[in-house]
Amino acid sequence: MAGLWGNIDYAAFVVLFCIGLYIIIAKQNLIKKLLGLNIMETAVFAFIVTSGMVDGGTAPIVGAGATGPFASPLPHALILTGIVVAVSITALALSLIIEIYRQCGTIEADELKGAE
């Protein structure tokens, strides 16, 4: 139980998550919303990777001559899968945005809502 100043890293990642959430809700352009989604995703990845670090720890590679406390390898494996899922979501969303522009002529959310 370290208080907010001891967990300044976690607090900064919460702030980044909220900035991403603000971009998704308040901005109208679809590509800007997608960038906000990516900011939210990387903030969550950073939170989980930071929770796996150790003071004075090194990368979790046990070779010959590797000493010292190791960072936990489980969050790293989780986040590698998460990054791949994030790029898949980005690719599919961008192709849908291209198709929306081709069909409707606009990619602003309020104009799309008024058109249907």
Next chain:
Amino acid sequence: MRQALVAITVAIAAVPMLLAVAGLPRPGDAQAPVHTHVAARYVAEGARETGAENLVTGVLLNYRALDTFGEVMIIFTALAAVMAVLSSAAPRRPEDDAPGIASAIPISPVVAFIIRLTAPFIAVFGAFVILKGHVSPGGGFQGGVILGALLMLLSLVLGRGLERPLLPVPLARWLQAAGPLAFAAVGMLGLALTGALLGYPAGPDQQLLRELMVIVLELGIGIGGAAIILGLFLEMRGD
């Protein structure tokens, strides 16, 4: 007005998250629950049981191999979905570009020369990262993305339509499926040897077989990832 209202709502939503974060153990604390339950066993026994000195690769390809199977299926499905969405769009440019000239983007000769000069070194580095992924930082997907980015650069320099003879479409489709196919093959091998899908034979004299299975999976993920990223780039450029 609307943006100010959204900003106030998001700020109010941030307060419970900040309160929750303040109650967590300090990052870097060696007695935090993340280090004392399962991770301690992975760090102590990982190199011996999985055959990979890079513990992250060991966790990804041995302890949690089923999750990685799902991950390669996700990116393969994303490529299939992008092709399905964009297949109804008309081709963007007529195929009347002179070969060797990059159309529509004026690539300066300096950039083209630098790309052609460094491409072999980047390819060797990408292959190195894939193959040494189980003893040093790196792994299948990292090397695959490096090779995919190199292929994107080369297709910018070569111009439209010239990457097709280098990598014909039927071969490209098989390479894009290399990730799921490698996982299915190694999974069936594990099923035959141990009775569990993607199960590794656990015996001190089968260390070589374990390392071989890890390398086959790494190659599948790497080559599949590179082909899928190039496929995404070509689909979205308008082919």
Next chain:
Amino acid sequence: MSQAFDLVMLALLIAMALAVARSKDLVAAAIIFSGYSLIMCLLWQHRGAPDVAMTEAAIGAGVTTILVLLAIGRTRRREK
């Protein structure tokens, strides 16, 4: 010393995220997002996660930025 490095990186990340929110030119937002991805990669390398840092640098600053720029090229460049 490393605490100061961490604080500077985190402040830079928050500033870049705010810049992505405020920019009206989408190409500028994509390039700032690429820089944000690189700073995130440095932060993770400092925390002892070289695999994750390599993946984030290659994907965030490479693949995602290029795909967003391709999509901007086929739609509009400025946000209304």
